[in-house]
Amino acid sequence: MISFLSFLVTTPLTYILCPVVCAVFIKNIFWKRMLYGLSVLLFLVFTNTPLFRFAEEQWYKDYDKPLPEGKTYKYGIVLGGYSFWDWDRNRPEFSGIADRFTEGVRLYKLGIIKKLVLASDGSIIESKDGKGLQGNAKGMRKYLDELGIPEEDVLMEVFANNTKENAVFTKKMLGKDLDTASVVIITSAIHMKRSLSAFHAEGIYPDCYITDTWVNIKGQGVSFWPSLGTLVLWPELLHEWVGYVVYKYREN
Template sequence: MYFFFSKVLLIFIFPLTWVLVLLIVALVSKNKKRKYRSLVAALILLVLFTNPFLFNQFAQSWDVAPYKPDNRKYSCVIVLGGFSTGSDKGDGYFNTAADRFIQGTKLLSTGQASHLLITGGSGSLLPDEFREAIWVKKQLKEFNYPDSAILIESASRNTKENAKFSKVILDKAKLSPPYLLVTSAFHMRRSAMIFKNAGIVVVTYPANYLVRRKATISDLMPDASVLSSWNTYIREVVGYVANSI
């Protein structure tokens, strides 16, 4: 039940949802003052949440700083799922978060970590046969990574379960901490806290930065795609606060 509500309720705090609500109020309201105020509020929200400059400033303040290379060897690098998606044909494909996979395999290939743990099942609300970690293991086999270096956890549906189930696997494999934790930069703050609460000592290794550049004049122009990016970060902030309570 918690899993269901955590997915559905977020829809009601996304900026575009509020814009649509305000536009509906303006459309059906017979009060001229309320109609006008609703239209103005919708316009202000739309301008603010389609502004790349404002989004970039927030994103850079939220994202965890990049990993600083050291000479330490780690027993395992944990890569959180969410970088691949199941298709309607039953197989999968890498999505826009594939940098998580790239960075994780790089750490294994270069010898900075001796094992790679992929944690991720299905985060879909509807029944889904696609299990990300299982699919990813097949890809790793095609890249000739040895089975002895690969660990998978395919039952988790969210970050909290990622941590809970990963701990069982790490303890069973008797791999000593700390572990490198790889996930998207926007997701790292919440992930690191959840793994810490689960008793797993990690060193953060952010990947898939959405913003890593200087501001330009074009950032002052509205961009509809920024609305989707705000949804991603709002989801993280809400999740972080919820797990902090």
């Protein structure tokens, strides 16, 4: 039931279709037209790419900055969601937010982070009851070794199912070392604000490094024409907004 309500709140179709449904049951012609007009307006809002881009950039603008020059970190915590384990081909299969992982690897290679912490992901997750999603942590360790990252420099948290659990289980894994160690979180720009809220709630105050940002492509503008592709992007941002509010409510 909670998952269904979450789906309704985080899909723009809910807001577009609600006025239409209400209009069906209202007899007053004026209000019918107003509700239909509202539905059309909301459709134009949720399919407007520049507007969506502005909303998303405002959400992560406070974190859109480089890491302090010359600073190094003991732990680089890469939040999951970037891959699943391909059991048929015995390798990780990466998604569109693979930048979380590749930038973590790059920062390690540059010596900016000393140990790579994979805070759960579809490629390494282990269901405690053996009935849920199963990744392959051993296989991922081998994959990282092939990339030149030795086992002793990789820590894996394999049980978290969401961002809140990422923070709780990572703190449990690293223990008191987090009280003094320098830490940076690496995750998608849109995900950073909610992630920091979850880690702050656990007494962890890391620096942040964002990925998956909007890019200005030379020679290519952003169209104002309605885009169904933009409509599909909104649920992720709405999910972040709702999740952040829920985390703050629980803190209070």
